[in-house]
Every structure is written in structure tokens, then in C-alpha cells.
Amino acid sequence: MRAIGRPTAASGDARLRRRYAAERRFRLAGLFAVGLSAAFLAFLLITMAWKGLSGFTQFEAALPVDLARSDVILDPADLAGPEARNIVAGAPLNAAISQAAVAAYGEEAAQLFGGGAVRSLSRQLIADPSLLSRRAMLWLPVGSAVDVAAKQDTDLAAERLVERLESRDALRRTLNIDFLRESDATDPSAVGVWGALKGSFLTIMVTIMLAFPVGVLSAVYLEEFAPRNRWTDAIEVSINNLAAVPSIIFGLLGLAVFLNFMHLPRSAPLVGGLTLALMTMPVIVIAGRNAIQSVPPSIRDAALGVGASKMQVVFHHVLPLALPGILTGTIIGLARALGETAPLLMIGMRAFIVSPPNGITDPATVLPVQIFLWSDEVNRGFVEKTSAAIIVLLIFMLLMNGLAIYLRNRFERRW
Amino acid sequence: MKEKMPLTSNTPVPAPSAAIAAEAHRQDPSVAREEGLPPEPKGDVPTAEPAGSSEPTASPEPAPGPPPKMRAHEVSVSYGDKQALKNVSIDIHDDRVTAFIGPSGCGKSTFLRCLNRMNDTIPIARVTGRIELDGEDVNSTAMDVVQLRARVGMVFQKPNPFPKSIFENVAYGPRIHGLGSSKAELEEIVENSLKRAGLWDEVKDRLSESGTALSGGQQQRLCIARAIAVDPEVILMDEPCSALDPIATAKIEELIHELRGRYAIAIVTHNMQQAARVSQRTAFFHLGELIEAGHTSEIFTNPKMQRTQDYITGRYG
Numbered sequence: 071m072r073a074i075g076r077p078t079a080a081s082g083d084a085r086l087r088r089r090y091a092a093e094r095r096f097r098l099a100g101l102f103a104v105g106l107s108a109a110f111l112a113f114l115l116i117t118m119a120w121k122g123l124s125g126f127t128q129f130e131a132a133l134p135v136d137l138a139r140s141d142v143i144l145d146p147a148d149l150a151g152p153e154a155r156n157i158v159a160g161a162p163l164n165a166a167i168s169q170a171a172v173a174a175y176g177e178e179a180a181q182l183f184g185g186g187a188v189r190s191l192s193r194q195l196i197a198d199p200s201l202l203s204r205r206a207m208l209w210l211p212v213g214s215a216v217d218v219a220a221k222q223d224t225d226l227a228a229e230r231l232v233e234r235l236e237s238r239d240a241l242r243r244t245l246n247i248d249f250l251r252e253s254d255a256t257d258p259s260a261v262g263v264w265g266a267l268k269g270s271f272l273t274i275m276v277t278i279m280l281a282f283p284v285g286v287l288s289a290v291y292l293e294e295f296a297p298r299n300r301w302t303d304a305i306e307v308s309i310n311n312l313a314a315v316p317s318i319i320f321g322l323l324g325l326a327v328f329l330n331f332m333h334l335p336r337s338a339p340l341v342g343g344l345t346l347a348l349m350t351m352p353v354i355v356i357a358g359r360n361a362i363q364s365v366p367p368s369i370r371d372a373a374l375g376v377g378a379s380k381m382q383v384v385f386h387h388v389l390p391l392a393l394p395g396i397l398t399g400t401i402i403g404l405a406r407a408l409g410e411t412a413p414l415l416m417i418g419m420r421a422f423i424v425s426p427p428n429g430i431t432d433p434a435t436v437l438p439v440q441i442f443l444w445s446d447e448v449n450r451g452f453v454e455k456t457s458a459a460i461i462v463l464l465i466f467m468l469l470m471n472g473l474a475i476y477l478r479n480r481f482e483r484r485w
Numbered sequence: 486m487k488e489k490m491p492l493t494s495n496t497p498v499p500a501p502s503a504a505i506a507a508e509a510h511r512q513d514p515s516v517a518r519e520e521g522l523p524p525e526p527k528g529d530v531p532t533a534e535p536a537g538s539s540e541p542t543a544s545p546e547p548a549p550g551p552p553p554k555m556r557a558h559e560v561s562v563s564y565g566d567k568q569a570l571k572n573v574s575i576d577i578h579d580d581r582v583t584a585f586i587g588p589s590g591c592g593k594s595t596f597l598r599c600l601n602r603m604n605d606t607i608p609i610a611r612v613t614g615r616i617e618l619d620g621e622d623v624n625s626t627a628m629d630v631v632q633l634r635a636r637v638g639m640v641f642q643k644p645n646p647f648p649k650s651i652f653e654n655v656a657y658g659p660r661i662h663g664l665g666s667s668k669a670e671l672e673e674i675v676e677n678s679l680k681r682a683g684l685w686d687e688v689k690d691r692l693s694e695s696g697t698a699l700s701g702g703q704q705q706r707l708c709i710a711r712a713i714a715v716d717p718e719v720i721l722m723d724e725p726c727s728a729l730d731p732i733a734t735a736k737i738e739e740l741i742h743e744l745r746g747r748y749a750i751a752i753v754t755h756n757m758q759q760a761a762r763v764s765q766r767t768a769f770f771h772l773g774e775l776i777e778a779g780h781t782s783e784i785f786t787n788p789k790m791q792r793t794q795d796y797i798t799g800r801y802g
Contacts, residue, residue: 118758129792158549230644297608298608342565353564366645368641368643369605369647369648371603371639371641371645371646372641372646372647372708372711373647373657373741374603374606374634374717375601375603375634375638375640375641375712376634376635376638376641376658376660376661376711376712376714377632377634377638377661377662377715378636378657378658378661379631379661386657387647388662393800399629
């Protein structure tokens with residue numbers, strides 16, 4: 071035995087060295103892989119931040135406004151009432167701003183201001199109706215062309231205007247809060263993500279409400295109650311296949327079933343949520359079944375042994391222990407649903423919608439679709455808005471995942 | 486200790502001291518098996534092939550005494566194509582500990598799990614034969630399996646407390662069965678159960694801590710407390726000490742002694758010394774068959790069957 075087995079000291083040393091070398095190589099390869107993925111992530115985040123952060127700022131120009139001598143005829147008393155917003159919206163503020171800009175900065179300043187300035191002026195009017203009767207210097211957000219020109223080099227006319235404004239100290243950079251509280255618009259300086267954010271939230275709520283209970287109950291039934299036979303095998307295979315179906319197919323399904331057959335409202339978070347729920351459910355079922363399977367059988371035995379019924383075993387013991395795993399699967403499914411664009415395009419959520427939805431049946435869009443739409447725009451002002459919207463989407467997802475991880479850790483128990 | 490056990494079971498059988506073991510073994514197993522059987526004992530005798538012929542004649546006296554708590558008659562179990570248990574017939578008595586011994590895979594755990602229908606949870610398991618609890622067929626539709634398991638509790642091989650507090654572990658059973666309507670009553674049940682399981686003094690100050698934080702032996706006693714909290718009539722123990730160290734094992738064995746007066750206990754064990762220490766009756770299983778059953782003293786000192794002899798002397802198994 072010993073004669074065959076024991077290697078000599080020298081050959082043993084060599085082998086030991088080879089073994090350690092192999093281990094070192096493996097560790098380096100692993101380190102390289104981790105480093106590469108970290109680098110990709112960092113690259114993504116840095117480019118997004120680089121391009122997108124300027125989208126959260128907005129240039130404002132000072133404008134001497136004298137509404138008393140313009141075509142704007144408003145009764146200060148009306149501005150105090152509840153209808154103030156509509157009344158102001160009806161006034162020709164745009165023309166008044168344009169006039170004032172030309173008067174202050176010359177002919178080429180006619181397009182200095184855009185939709186954002188009108189909105190800002192309306193707000194300032196409602197806040198301070200005395201502006202109607204006096205001359206005042208107001209800071210108003212500039213239009214997209216000048217905004218872009220102020221941030222980077224673009225066309226010469228806009229550049230010259232920027233220089234002129236800067237020489238008169240009439241240009242300043244401010245935080246663009248409107249980006250978070252306004253919705254889509256044609257003028258990139260006036261756009262915001264609030265409508266899309268609200269649409270995403272409503273859509274994902276519909277998805278959770280449907281996919282989570284249905285998915286978990288399916289998983290529990292299939293794992294704990296269903297007999298093992300050809301039918302349950304077929305269902306299992308179908309569910310696994312469903313999880314791999316491309317999302318656009320679910321969009322077509324949603325279009326055919328929810329819109330054409332059931333006549334639910336087009337572009338609504340309800341339909342979007344239903345479609346995404348179809349897509350998310352199989353993921354939750356698969357994750358739920360795995361989590362339920364991983365609950366040790368000894369716990370089931372223990373509960374059965376003291377005379378718990380099947381349902382008591384499941385709801386008192388198995389489900390609480392499987393919950394962390396189920397939640398993990400749900401998070402993955404919902405994160406995918408939250409970032410989904412294709413199926414929502416099919417059910418009409420790509421419409422241009424200016425007002426944020428107030429319910430799940432109002433027309434709405436969602437963040438990823440909004441990003442897709444903006445990235446398609448010709449206007450250069452949309453470039454930074456697209457990146458800014460991506461940052462908002464990433465933060466939204468991060469918050470959701472954070473919440474889910476918090477929930478998972480709270481429910482996590484060892485056995 | 487075990488020598489005086491038959492006395493407690495109010496059978497007229499004399500105590501089998503070592504001296505009279507040879508004589509006792511001839512009558513005792515069959516007597517014990519026949520107590521309370523109204524007519525002729527049918528195939529009650531362990532159906533090991535050669536035993537069947539000689540045994541029934543060796544029981545001339547009609548044995549009075551209480552009927553057995555549980556009685557298995559011609560029980561067979563198969564998992565798919567594989568037969569795990571062949572025609573096992575045996576009785577389990579009140580106030581006594583019945584030990585099932587035998588090599589691994591001999592079917593003793595399978596048999597134990599038949600007694601409270603834990604095999605129901607294995608889809609491919611098929612149980613035939615009749616198992617009675619106080620004369621009721623446990624496999625009949627009239628017997629509710631949940632009630633059955635409340636009456637026939639079980640302690641498992643690996644300590645398996647719920648990942649909940651110690652209090653919740655014990656209170657769970659009574660709560661789902663509606664014992665102890667008020668919190669105070671429930672607390673009393675928990676306290677009594679823990680006391681009876683000999684765990685109260687160790688855990689009374691930390692009832693809200695997780696049951697899984699206890700040591701292995703404490704966990705197993707917690708599981709016993711959990712089983713007795715629902716006030717069962719029979720307690721089945723499936724190798725309760727196999728995962729424990731000798732000191733914890735000794736405590737569990739002591740506990741089994743104390744519980745004997747209140748419950749019928751059936752214990753599966755690999756450890757023959759343990760069977761000899763804790764049980765009054767022993768059944769030897771081999772390859773799915775019940776080879777021999779009888780008074781513990783007798784099985785260990787004077788087994789009738791060659792295979793039993795071989796096993797207890799360590800020739801195989």
C-alpha cells in the first residue's frame with residue numbers, strides 16, 4: 071500500500087505548488103469577472119449621471135414684465151378663487167412674455183421663453199395678483215433652445231442670445247423642481263416625469279394586487295395540495311414556459327383580450343397592470359414553489375404530528391418560512407415589470423399624455439415608455455431629459471428593491 | 486427496573502426474572518398479545534414464518550386485563566413497488582413502553598408512522614391491514630386524521646422545534662385544538678407540559694426566546710413537551726435520541742420512564758441498550774417483517790428466534 075501511494079517529497083512539493091497555482095488562477099479569474107461587472111455598472115451610472123444631472127437644472131432669465139400694458143386682462147379677484155388656474159390658462163400670457171422679451175432683449179429673443187415660462191408666470195400671478203397692475207422683474211425659465219445653448223454649444227443664434235443675457239447678468243441656473251412635478255409636454259424645458267411616475271406606480275400596484283396573491287396561491291396549491299399527475303405536470307411545464315415568453319407577446323395578448331374583447335380603457339394603468347401581471351405571475355409561481363420546497367420537511371412533520379390540518383401546516387408554518395424566498399422572487403418579477411416597455415406600447419400607453427392620471431382607468435404612460443418616447447424626440451433638449459428620467463427610474467427601482475429587501479429581512483427566520 | 490414491569494400491567498403473568506426467563510418466554514409474548522382479544526387469536530402472533538406454527542398453542546390461559554391501546558393487524562406498507570412492511574401484527578399497551586428494534590431499513594419507523602397515519606403525507610405509500618386505536622380503525626373514513634394525531638402524538642428523530650418562541654412551540658398544539666380558551670389556561674398548559682418534559686426549570690425565564698436557540702437535548706425535550714401539551718393517549722418516538730449526546734440521551738430516557746404511567750409509548754431505537762433500559766416490551770423487525778415481540782427482558786435474555794439472537798448479540802445489523 072505504502073509503496074504505491076506515498077509520493078516522494080520532491081514530487082509532492084511540485085504537486086502542492088501546482089495546486090496552489092491553480093487556486094490562485096481561479097481566484098484571479100473570479101476577481102476579474104467581478105471587476106468587469108462592477109466596471110460596467112460604474113460606467114452606466116457615471117454616463118447617466120453625467121448626461122442626466124443637468125436635466126435636473128434649468129436656466130432662468132430675468133424679464134421685466136408689465137402686464138398692465140399687455141393684452142392680458144384679468145381680474146385680480148378671480149385669481150383668488152378656486153378657478154384661478156383655468157382663468158390664467160385662458161389668458162394670452164405667451165404673447166405677453168414674447169412681447170416683453172423682444173422689448174428687453176431684441177428681436178431674436180422672441181423665442182427665448184417657452185411653455186415653462188408661461189407655467190411659471192401663471193403660478194407667480196396666482197401667488198401675487200398685484201403683478202397684474204405693476205411693473206416687475208421676474209425670473210422665468212428659458213425655452214429649450216436657450217437652455218441647451220446655455221449648457222453646451224449648439225446653434226449660433228441661441229449662443230449669441232445666451233451671451234447677451236449673461237453680459238446683462240440676466241441668466242441664472244436653478245434646480246428644475248418642475249421636472250419632478252410636471253408631466254409630458256412638447257417643449258423639453260417644460261416636461262416632467264410626475265405623470266409617468268404616477269402611471270408607473272398605479273400600474274405596478276395593479277400588477278402586485280393581481281400577480282402576488284394569484285402567484286402565491288398557485289404556488290401553494292401546486293406544491294402542497296395538488297395531486298401529482300399528468301395534469302399538474304402539464305400545468306407546471308406551461309408555467310415554466312410562460313416565464314420565458316417574450317414580453318411583447320404578452321402585450322399582444324393584452325391588446326387582444328383586455329382592449330378588443332373586454333373593452334377596457336385604452337392606455338390605462340389598469341390594462342397595463344393586468345398585462346404585466348400576466349407576465350409576472352409565472353415568475354412568482356416558480357420562485358414561490360422553490361421557496362416552499364426549501365422549507366424543511368421536519369417542520370411539516372412537527373406540525374402534522376401535533377394534529378395540525380393541512381391548511382394549518384401551510385398557513386401557520388410553511389408560508390411564513392417560505393415568505394422571504396417568495397418575496398425575493400416577487401421583487402425580481404416586479405423589477406422586470408417595472409422596467410418593461412414593449413407590452414405597454416401594444417396596449418397604447420405610448421400616447422402623449424399631458425396630465426397625470428388620477429386613477430387606474432385614466433390614460434397614463436409609465437417611466438420606461440416615457441424614456442423610450444423622449445429618446446425618440448428630435449429636439450436636443452430631450453437628450454438630457456431622457457437621461458434624467460432614467461436616473462429617476464433607477465432611483466424608483468432602487469427604492470422598491472430596498473423596501474422589498476427590508477421586508478424580506480424582517481420575515482427571515484432561521485431554523 | 487424492567488424486571489418488575491409486567492406487574493404494572495396487571496396481567497397474571499409472573500415476573501420474568503432471569504431465572505425463570507426460559508419459562509416465561511414461552512407464555513408471555515402471546516399472553517400479552519392476547520389480552521383483551523375476545524375470541525380466538527387469529528394471526529395475531531408475529532407472522533414470521535416459522536414462529537406462526539409453534540406460537541398459538543403456547544397460550545393456554547385466557548388472559549384478562551384491559552384491551553391494548555393500539556393494535557395492528559396484518560399491516561403491510563409499500564412505497565411504490567417496494568414493500569417496506571409485511572403483515573405486521575402487534576399490540577401497544579397503556580402504561581408500557583414498547584420498543585421497536587432492528588437494523589436500518591427494517592421498517593420499524595415505517596410501522597411507527599402508520600400508527601398516526603404520518604405515512605399519509607407520502608403520496609406513494611400504500612398501507613393495508615387494520616390498525617386500531619381503542620378498537621376504532623384509524624384508517625377508516627370515520628376517523629379524522631387530525632384528531633387521530635392529537636390522540637397519538639409523535640416525537641421525531643431530529644429535534645424539530647418550530648422557529649418560534651418556546652412558549653409558542655408548546656402552545657401551538659393546544660391552540661389549534663381549542664384547548665385552553667384563555668391566555669391563563671394556555672399558560673398553565675404550557676407550564677405543565679414543560680414541567681412534565683423536565684424542561685421548565687431550564688426555560689421558565691426565557692419562554693419568549695426562540696425554540697431553535699436551545700441545545701439539541703433541550704430541543705428534543707421541547708418537542709416532547711409540545712407532543713404532550715395536546716394531551717395525547719399514545720406517544721410515538723422515532724429514534725428520539727439518535728441526534729443527542731449521552732447526557733441528553735440519559736435525560737430523555739429518564740423522561741420516558743416518568744411519562745410511562747400516563748401514556749402508551751412506542752419508541753423506535755437503534756440502540757439496543759436503550760431499548761433494554763426504557764422499554765417493557767420489545768419488538769424486533771427485520772427486512773420488513775416483525776420477527777419477534779415480547780417482554781423486553783425475554784427478548785434480550787432468551788430470544789426464541791435465531792435472527793433475534795443474531796441481532797442482539799451483534800452478529801449483524
